[in-house]
Amino acid sequence: MKKRFGRYFVLIALVTLTGMVLFACGQQQEQPAEATKEAAPVEKAVEPIKLGVAGAHSGDLASYGIPTVRAAELIVKKRNAMTGICGRQIELLVEDDVCKPEVATNTATKLVTDGANVVVGHICSGATKAALGIYKESGVIAMSPSATNPALTQSGDYPNFYRTIASDDAQARLEVDFALDVLKLKKIAVLHDKGDYGKGLAEFAKGFLEGDSRAEVVLYEGITPGAVDYSAVVQKIKQSEAEAVIFGGYHPEASKLVQQMRNKAMDTVFISDDGVKDDTFIKVAGEFAEGVYATGPVDTSSNPIAVDAVELHKKEYGEEPGAFFLNAYAATLALLNAIEKSGSTDYDVLTKTLQSEWVATPLGIIKFDEKGDAIGVGFAVYQVQNGQYVTVEF
Amino acid sequence: MDYFLELFLGGLTRGSIYALIALGYTMVYGIIELINFAHGEIYMIGAFTGLIVISVLTMLGWNSIAIIVLAALIAMLYSAAYGFTIEKIAYKPLRGSQRLSALISAIGMSLFLQNYVLLAQTSNFLPYPNLVPTWDFLQPYEHIVRSTEMVIYIATALVMVLLTYLIKFTRMGKAMRAVAQDRDMSMLVGVDVNRVISFTFIIGSSIAALGGVLVASHIGQVNFYVGFIVGIKAFVAAVLGGIGSMPGAVLGSLVLGWTESFFTGYISSDYEDVFAFLFLVLILIFRPAGLLGRSDTDKV
Numbered sequence: 001m002k003k004r005f006g007r008y009f010v011l012i013a014l015v016t017l018t019g020m021v022l023f024a025c026g027q028q029q030e031q032p033a034e035a036t037k038e039a040a041p042v043e044k045a046v047e048p049i050k051l052g053v054a055g056a057h058s059g060d061l062a063s064y065g066i067p068t069v070r071a072a073e074l075i076v077k078k079r080n081a082m083t084g085i086c087g088r089q090i091e092l093l094v095e096d097d098v099c100k101p102e103v104a105t106n107t108a109t110k111l112v113t114d115g116a117n118v119v120v121g122h123i124c125s126g127a128t129k130a131a132l133g134i135y136k137e138s139g140v141i142a143m144s145p146s147a148t149n150p151a152l153t154q155s156g157d158y159p160n161f162y163r164t165i166a167s168d169d170a171q172a173r174l175e176v177d178f179a180l181d182v183l184k185l186k187k188i189a190v191l192h193d194k195g196d197y198g199k200g201l202a203e204f205a206k207g208f209l210e211g212d213s214r215a216e217v218v219l220y221e222g223i224t225p226g227a228v229d230y231s232a233v234v235q236k237i238k239q240s241e242a243e244a245v246i247f248g249g250y251h252p253e254a255s256k257l258v259q260q261m262r263n264k265a266m267d268t269v270f271i272s273d274d275g276v277k278d279d280t281f282i283k284v285a286g287e288f289a290e291g292v293y294a295t296g297p298v299d300t301s302s303n304p305i306a307v308d309a310v311e312l313h314k315k316e317y318g319e320e321p322g323a324f325f326l327n328a329y330a331a332t333l334a335l336l337n338a339i340e341k342s343g344s345t346d347y348d349v350l351t352k353t354l355q356s357e358w359v360a361t362p363l364g365i366i367k368f369d370e371k372g373d374a375i376g377v378g379f380a381v382y383q384v385q386n387g388q389y390v391t392v393e394f
Numbered sequence: 395m396d397y398f399l400e401l402f403l404g405g406l407t408r409g410s411i412y413a414l415i416a417l418g419y420t421m422v423y424g425i426i427e428l429i430n431f432a433h434g435e436i437y438m439i440g441a442f443t444g445l446i447v448i449s450v451l452t453m454l455g456w457n458s459i460a461i462i463v464l465a466a467l468i469a470m471l472y473s474a475a476y477g478f479t480i481e482k483i484a485y486k487p488l489r490g491s492q493r494l495s496a497l498i499s500a501i502g503m504s505l506f507l508q509n510y511v512l513l514a515q516t517s518n519f520l521p522y523p524n525l526v527p528t529w530d531f532l533q534p535y536e537h538i539v540r541s542t543e544m545v546i547y548i549a550t551a552l553v554m555v556l557l558t559y560l561i562k563f564t565r566m567g568k569a570m571r572a573v574a575q576d577r578d579m580s581m582l583v584g585v586d587v588n589r590v591i592s593f594t595f596i597i598g599s600s601i602a603a604l605g606g607v608l609v610a611s612h613i614g615q616v617n618f619y620v621g622f623i624v625g626i627k628a629f630v631a632a633v634l635g636g637i638g639s640m641p642g643a644v645l646g647s648l649v650l651g652w653t654e655s656f657f658t659g660y661i662s663s664d665y666e667d668v669f670a671f672l673f674l675v676l677i678l679i680f681r682p683a684g685l686l687g688r689s690d691t692d693k694v
Contacts, residue, residue, distance in 0.1 A: 231408075234404075235397065236663075
């Protein structure tokens with residue numbers, strides 16, 4: 001009798017232990033056991049999980065990329081201080097692509113060669129597109145906190161791509177709806193900076209405007225980035241009698257355009273995108289920035305995970321986090337969560353997990369659709385008021 | 395008609411901006427036949443120096459005209475020192491070797507300076523205060539031309555006149571022309587060639603710095619990369635006007651500025667650069683030496 005009880009006890013203990021291990025390291029899917037049993041024990045104990053982080057860490061767009069590196073650093077530090085993932089430590093591989101497609105291919109190759117399991121990045125759409133082909137060939141999943149070009153997910157060319165930001169067409173839709181429904185504008189000029197991101201956005205905005213009878217597109221132009229003077233374009237906007245400009249592009253050109261428009265005594269409404277919803281824009285454009293509208297990711301700063309993340313950032317780096325920090329935080333969490341839940345870094349397993357498991361992030365609770373866009377992430381309209389971006393309720 | 399005038403003035407602004415930089419390019423090329431790619435960076439350093447001086451003096455509460463004049467002067471001095479040093483370090487040791495070596499050295503210097511400013515200052519765009527006062531008599535025309543643009547026109551015109559005077563009528567100018575024609579021969583007749591070349595770099599660099607301060611005030615921002623794009627455009631303008639010729643550089647810059655402005659205004663800014671460069675190609679086909687270039691056979 002006594003002996004039998006002992007045997008049961010051991011059995012129960014074993015089952016419980018196994019259950020706990022299973023719970024912690026995922027594998028709730030159907031085809032688990034064999035794969036983990038064979039490969040895992042050897043590899044898991046030794047090999048760290050390599051998390052690549054790629055984006056602009058220097059150059060004029062560094063302010064978009066640095067926050068992502070910091071987000072990854074914060075999470076990895078926190079996780080490694082606990083037991084890592086399934087006992088594996090996480091190792092960060094940080095590579096700079098300066099937001100240039102030609103550099104991004106090298107960056108991607110370097111990360112793949114160094115054995116990155118998954119990549120958070122890249123930052124700019126053009127660079128991301130260039131890098132994705134390389135990750136695809138090597139079966140590496142990349143998740144961008146900021147690349148918003150719609151084709152990246154919608155074309156279906158990059159099944160290995162995910163993002164924690166809504167795509168440009170969602171953003172263009174919001175810009176147009178805001179201009180028509182709220183501001184009730186009739187004549188709109190659409191401008192862009194000829195880049196992948198800006199032009200893509202402008203084309204969507206133009207398309208949506210043309211599909212709507214309430215307003216007309218009086219001007220559609222690409223401006224040359226980095227030019228010393230935009231007076232000709234500004235005169236053209238004036239000539240077209242546009243009530244508003246919808247601009248697709250980044251803050252350096254936006255601030256020059258706004259400044260020159262205001263200098264020519266034009267009070268044309270200026271609506272732009274999350275490339276402009278950056279404090280650098282307000283700093284550079286100064287008083288001219290007042291009243292400018294920009295769409296950007298919904299303010300989730302009251303989300304408890306977001307509050308924690310921002311606190312952690314302030315403690316570690318002594319300042320407020322920069323652009324796309326929360327998106328990057330969410331991307332890193334989503335990737336690590338998928339690895340943890342599935343207990344694997346295998347491409348197919350991760351794909352399945354990312355698309356089926358909800359994960360709590362600073363942006364809310366999200367998962368991904370089969371194209372790679374995050375479900376549960378959206379945009380809001382902001383306006384510069386007294387030197388700060390304020391959410392516009394409508 | 396109003397629209398035409400506005401585009402004309404917009405083109406004039408762009409052209410004058412290009413001209414302030416193209417003058418330095420063309421001067422250096424005229425004397426030592428080197429395309430000084432670091433010239434755009436000198437312009438950028440001038441703008442940064444100006445910004446630092448402006449920030450300091452604004453804190454001290456100076457009057458804005460005094461600040462901008464002093465900022466321009468200090469930026470010119472500082473950039474002149476840069477130009478002088480660059481020539482000594484990067485070009486002088488290569489003077490006897492192939493032209494290509496000096497050209498590569500110039501490109502290297504340009505990259506070096508860009509990255510130096512990136513690391514030593516910041517990679518961010520910085521706001522640039524516009525301290526040129528608004529003039530009352532321009533008030534009615536404010537929507538077409540502002541005082542900053544007016545200052546740029548005047549500065550360009552003044553610089554061109556002064557340079558022409560310097561080269562045509564002074565002793566140093568005579569020496570410069572002599573060096574430009576035949577360096578060895580002028581050395582034989584007692585011209586201090588090193589001094590002449592250093593002087594050329596000093597003048598060219600200080601003009602670029604003046605341009606840097608004025609243009610940054612005009613566009614209201616600066617970062618380490620601004621010199622590169624402007625430098626390329628100014629180089630094109632100098633070639634268009636006939637590289638080595640002072641009035642040519644100004645004419646080429648204005649033609650380029652107007653081409654861009656009118657093309658943007660009447661057709662589309664999407665193909666602004668395409669059209670500007672197409673124009674360059676056409677002019678070079680019919681006038682290989684540029685608009686005002688000397689068409690004598692090349693020495694090399």
